[in-house]
Amino acid sequence: MFTGLIEEIGTMRRIYRKGEAMILHIDASTIMNDVQLGDSIAVNGVCLTVVAFDKTSFSVDVMPQTFRHTNLKLLQSGSKVNLERAMRANGRFGGHIVQGHVDGTGTILGRSEDANAVVFEIRPDQESVFKYMISQGSVTLDGISLTLIQVDQEAGTFAVSIIPHTLAQTVLQQKESGATINIECDVLGKYVDHLLHFRSQDHSGKQASRMTAQFLADNGFI
Structure with missing residues (x-):
């Protein structure tokens, strides 16, 4: 989870592309002081996983789904990108809940x-x-x-x-x-x-709404 408060602007060092899959190598400084393999970093708002890193850069994989639905496919060497590390549990929540799942x-x-x-x-x-x-x-x-x-x-x-x-x-x-x-x-x-439009099967096999007064009461809405 992220807050939407950008920590620094990174620079694309190299991009390896094979079809709709990419590996991005990104130069950074501020966020590198505690990076570990498997960490989540939001790159232009896209939650990606660190697969390699050194003192001044890190690498992430971009899968076809992400390639097709974000602007990462437009990046080139030298492009600038927003970077944010995943929020710490004891950190301040300065923005709003950001998943890094681009719509x-x-x-x-x-x-x-x-x-x-x-x-x-x-x-x-x-x-x-x-x-x-x-x-x-x-x-x-x-x-x-x-x-x-x-x-x-x-x-x-x-x-x-x-x-x-x-x-x-x-x-x-x-x-x-x-x-x-x-x-x-x-x-x-x-x-x-999703809650308001949730549907389930009734005994007749038809789609029936579970959004009733009792459902709302049971789940603390009324």
Whole structure:
């Protein structure tokens, strides 16, 4: 689990690609002081496993599923990436619950200044993500925990506002119109949606809803 607070910007050293599988070798500094084999590191918001490391870099495997559904396939040697180690159990929870399980990608339509902030307008590739988005709710973009300031499902866009510190400390500083960005929706919304639409087989073999007043009471909702 991650918090969406980026620890540093890493640099792609080498990329080995075979079809839709990749091995990424990433230069880093801050996060290398306690890296171990098998550790989870979010790379542009994608939870990946450390398979090798030295004092200044680490390597991770990217499987076809991840290749197809994230912007990692667009990386090249020299590309910059957001990095965050998995959250410690005794650490501060400064962002929101981020799993590192990307729901899809989106395209940046534009960025504009709003006083000391920069507003990014984004069109997700999958309309289904809107059911997990609400104004003032949380969303993760390239691994960054952000607040939605506008959600317009009819127009097919949403917007976030970035403070100068976040812009300077993440790869968003390099993202312009047309860039592809990873999107992870709030996991709490996903579980609520699943619970509300949960179905099970009744005695007749038909799909029957388990969402009853008794079910809600038994599970502490009412």
